[in-house]
Amino acid sequence: MFSSIDEVIERFAKNNYIASRRIATVIYLASSLKKPILVEGPAGVGKTDLAKVLAASLGHELIRLQCYEGLDEGKALYEWEYAKQLLYTQILKDKISEVLTGAKGLTEAVDRIAREDEVFFSERFVLPRPLLKAITSEKQSVLLVDEIDKADAEFEAFLLELLSDFQISVPELGTLTAKHIPLVILTSNNAREMSDALKRRCLHLYIDFPDRKQELAIVRLKVPEAADKLAEEVVAVVQSLRKLDLKKTPGISETLDWVKALTLLNVQKLDEELVNETLDTIVKYEGDVRKAQEELKDYVRRVRARRGADATGSSDKDLLN
Amino acid sequence: MEEKLVEFANLLRENGVRVSLAETLDAFSASEVTGLGERDVFRAALRSTMVKRASELPVFEELFDVYFSGLGEIIKQASKAVQDALSMSDQEFQKFLEDVEKMLQKEGKKLSELAKQLLQNNSGALEKRLREAARAAKLKGIERTIEENYFARALARELGLDKIEAEIKELREQLEKMDLGQAMKARMEEYLERRLKALEDIIRRYVRMEREKRDIRQREDQRMNQIAEKSFYYLSEDELKKMQEAVQKLAQRLKNVIAIRRKRAKKGRFDIKRTLRNNLDCGGVPFKLRFERRKKEKPQVVILCDVSDSVRNASRFMLQFVYSLQDLYSRVRSFIFVSDIGEVTEHFRTNDIKDALDVALKGDIINVYAHSNFGFAFRSFVADHIGAINKRTTVIVLGDARNNYNLPHDWCLREIRQRAKRIIWLNPESRNTWGFGDSEMERYAVHCDMVEECRNLNQLYRVVDHLVVR
Numbered sequence: 001m002f003s004s005i006d007e008v009i010e011r012f013a014k015n016n017y018i019a020s021r022r023i024a025t026v027i028y029l030a031s032s033l034k035k036p037i038l039v040e041g042p043a044g045v046g047k048t049d050l051a052k053v054l055a056a057s058l059g060h061e062l063i064r065l066q067c068y069e070g071l072d073e074g075k076a077l078y079e080w081e082y083a084k085q086l087l088y089t090q091i092l093k094d095k096i097s098e099v100l101t102g103a104k105g106l107t108e109a110v111d112r113i114a115r116e117d118e119v120f121f122s123e124r125f126v127l128p129r130p131l132l133k134a135i136t137s138e139k140q141s142v143l144l145v146d147e148i149d150k151a152d153a154e155f156e157a158f159l160l161e162l163l164s165d166f167q168i169s170v171p172e173l174g175t176l177t178a179k180h181i182p183l184v185i186l187t188s189n190n191a192r193e194m195s196d197a198l199k200r201r202c203l204h205l206y207i208d209f210p211d212r213k214q215e216l217a218i219v220r221l222k223v224p225e226a227a228d229k230l231a232e233e234v235v236a237v238v239q240s241l242r243k244l245d246l247k248k249t250p251g252i253s254e255t256l257d258w259v260k261a262l263t264l265l266n267v268q269k270l271d272e273e274l275v276n277e278t279l280d281t282i283v284k285y286e287g288d289v290r291k292a293q294e295e296l297k298d299y300v301r302r303v304r305a306r307r308g309a310d311a312t313g314s315s316d317k318d319l320l321n
Numbered sequence: 322m323e324e325k326l327v328e329f330a331n332l333l334r335e336n337g338v339r340v341s342l343a344e345t346l347d348a349f350s351a352s353e354v355t356g357l358g359e360r361d362v363f364r365a366a367l368r369s370t371m372v373k374r375a376s377e378l379p380v381f382e383e384l385f386d387v388y389f390s391g392l393g394e395i396i397k398q399a400s401k402a403v404q405d406a407l408s409m410s411d412q413e414f415q416k417f418l419e420d421v422e423k424m425l426q427k428e429g430k431k432l433s434e435l436a437k438q439l440l441q442n443n444s445g446a447l448e449k450r451l452r453e454a455a456r457a458a459k460l461k462g463i464e465r466t467i468e469e470n471y472f473a474r475a476l477a478r479e480l481g482l483d484k485i486e487a488e489i490k491e492l493r494e495q496l497e498k499m500d501l502g503q504a505m506k507a508r509m510e511e512y513l514e515r516r517l518k519a520l521e522d523i524i525r526r527y528v529r530m531e532r533e534k535r536d537i538r539q540r541e542d543q544r545m546n547q548i549a550e551k552s553f554y555y556l557s558e559d560e561l562k563k564m565q566e567a568v569q570k571l572a573q574r575l576k577n578v579i580a581i582r583r584k585r586a587k588k589g590r591f592d593i594k595r596t597l598r599n600n601l602d603c604g605g606v607p608f609k610l611r612f613e614r615r616k617k618e619k620p621q622v623v624i625l626c627d628v629s630d631s632v633r634n635a636s637r638f639m640l641q642f643v644y645s646l647q648d649l650y651s652r653v654r655s656f657i658f659v660s661d662i663g664e665v666t667e668h669f670r671t672n673d674i675k676d677a678l679d680v681a682l683k684g685d686i687i688n689v690y691a692h693s694n695f696g697f698a699f700r701s702f703v704a705d706h707i708g709a710i711n712k713r714t715t716v717i718v719l720g721d722a723r724n725n726y727n728l729p730h731d732w733c734l735r736e737i738r739q740r741a742k743r744i745i746w747l748n749p750e751s752r753n754t755w756g757f758g759d760s761e762m763e764r765y766a767v768h769c770d771m772v773e774e775c776r777n778l779n780q781l782y783r784v785v786d787h788l789v790v791r
Contacts, residue, residue, distance in 0.1 A: 082608040086604055
């Protein structure tokens with residue numbers, strides 16, 4: 001557990017995650033109030049990373065449930081191990097005469113078989129899936145329910161019991177209550193509005209794209225080998241691309257990918273040709289690429305004009321403003 | 322504090338942010354955990370517990386600033402202004418305040434609590450007292466700018482401002498008799514003077530702030546109501562954008578409903594083959610049963626959308642709605658017309674929504690600057706595209722039925738009706754005007770299964786609800 005908000009920031013920083021005070025506050029609240037966090041925001045701003053880093057900084061196990069359309073309880077919670085049960089049935093069949101020896105009358109025989117029968121629906125045959133794992137885990141864990149908006153509304157409703165009381169009902173076994181309440185992080189890209197019931201149970205954290213300073217700090221932290229100038233230019237370009245009306249706006253992860261790619265190519269600073277060649281690292285649709293190219297042409301022109309104007313002075317520094 | 326949070330929650334609600342009681346309680350416990358010391362942290366605590374929609378965050382931010390920076394900030398600023406007027410540094414001021422306190426202890430025994438708090442710069446206590454006075458003066462009831470003076474006077478009365486004035490005057494007289502240096506005396510005097518002014522200033526600004534708080538409420542309230550009720554014809558740029566989001570949400574809702582319904586559709590017959598294959602790992606014992614899927618009902622939609630100048634804004638939304646519908650049903654064919662009629666199905670399928678709308682409305686497909694001619698459009702439709710319609714087709718016509726006194730050719734609609742499952746007509750014009758002038762609505766309505774006025778978002782919601790229920 002964290003003892004203060006500053007500690008959250010510190011421990012996250014150790015795990016290469018720059019948490020703003022706002023993010024740290026919510027994390028701290030969640031860990032003290034034992035409430036799940038619903039993290040929303042555009043794709044690629046580090047929502048999933050948040051959970052990973054949270055687990056790492058506390059030294060907890062990360063249990064991940066990736067949601068998708070059609071995800072059902074069986075896949076998320078538990079399944080009965082049919083094959084194993086079947087095997088046991090076979091054994092029972094072989095042993096049945098042993099079990100029944102000495103039974104007086106039909107009632108007793110049936111009773112005895114019934115006693116054996118109960119074995120079949122015990123925890124022995126339950127195959128735990130992520131949610132059950134998080135509940136029954138012997139140690140404290142971090143549960144990541146990723147892209148909850150991709151799952152159906154029914155599944156969302158099913159999660160409510162887990163999120164408010166940290167317990168799960170298995171019809172054959174009864175209610176399983178968590179030994180250690182896991183820290184839960186749900187992420188959503190807002191493909192679909194979450195229900196009020198779900199939102200009420202969660203703290204809400206909205207992560208937006210970082211501003212230029214923050215993003216630069218992130219790039220420096222994650223790709224320390226990148227040239228300073230390159231990092232600055234890439235961030236400036238990505239920030240200006242985000243202002244365009246793109247189908248898929250580049251996230252932080254795209255920025256990082258691009259910087260990494262360019263660094264691998266041993267690039268020190270951007271030029272037009274290079275940008276055109278590597279643009280598809282950050283922009284993923286053809287229409288977007290076209291729009292981005294237009295914008296970048298403007299951008300280069302602006303930089304050139306500035307360069308011309310500042311030719312005598314310390315032009316390098318102001319190139320990007 | 323709890324009272325303040327409840328009130329803040331109410332304020333949020335009145336501005337359209339949904340805050341449940343449970344969430345207010347969460348906000349209590351969260352603010353207990355974080356404490357109130359650090360403003361940004363406190364803000365984050367409230368933000369994460371009370372606001373659950375990204376779209377509502379700006380409202381929260383605005384209200385938080387007005388509500389919580391409020392009075393404390395005003396008092397602080399007033400105090401700073403006094404300090405500046407005396408042109409002292411922070412340290413000097415601190416020392417000066419200590420002097421004041423000493424003097425008060427010696428001379429000011431008779432002073433009222435409030436006067437002491439004011440002179441000692443005790444902003445916490447002062448704030449509390451101001452709030453009490455505000456409650457007594459019913460400051461929360463303020464609504465209009467012209468009421469500011471009235472409430473400022475009432476607040477001053479509740480505080481006992483005239484009494485303080487008298488007290489300070491007395492204090493100044495005492496000051497004369499004291500053996501302080503001339504410079505110190507002058508300074509003290511000025512301080513007393515400024516402090517009194519500052520209190521008046523605080524009262525005035527407090528009243529204005531409260532008034533602004535109510536104002537935000539009203540402004541937001543009105544805006545929300547207006548947009549949903551406002552006719553498509555009279556939307557500003559900004560409103561258009563908001564409206565687009567709303568239409569998209571509407572389409573999303575429709576999708577959800579349909580997805581659920583499809584899933585709930587009854588399972589088909591028991592499927593032996595698939596059951597056996599799926600249970601091979603259990604030795605062929607059928608643990609998991611499989612059923613045949615029922616054949617999907619394939620509803621078909623044909624949309625005829627009027628894009629003439631008179632309904633430009635309305636058709637924009639309608640087309641947007643159509644675009645989303647096309648995602649939903651596999652078989653939607655969309656036509657636009659003014660006088661000529663043209664198909665836009667392919668454009669909608671391949672372009673993203675903005676480009677698609679541009680293509681449809683810019684005139685690349687049909688001449689959108691012609692005069693509306695419903696009759697001609699219907700006749701061309703029947704001549705060229707009647708094959709698009711069969712017994713499973715729902716035909717939706719969007720238009721105002723203003724035919725410019727051309728031949729109505731309503732027999733075309735009858736012909737379409739005979740082949741289709743049903744015809745729904747959505748008219749963006751007010752119902753009172755149907756049938757007047759060149760409107761052929763009544764003539765066309767005879768052949769429609771449903772005719773609805775659809776001139777704002779609320780009505781569109783209603784129509785969609787109606788459509789989905791069936």
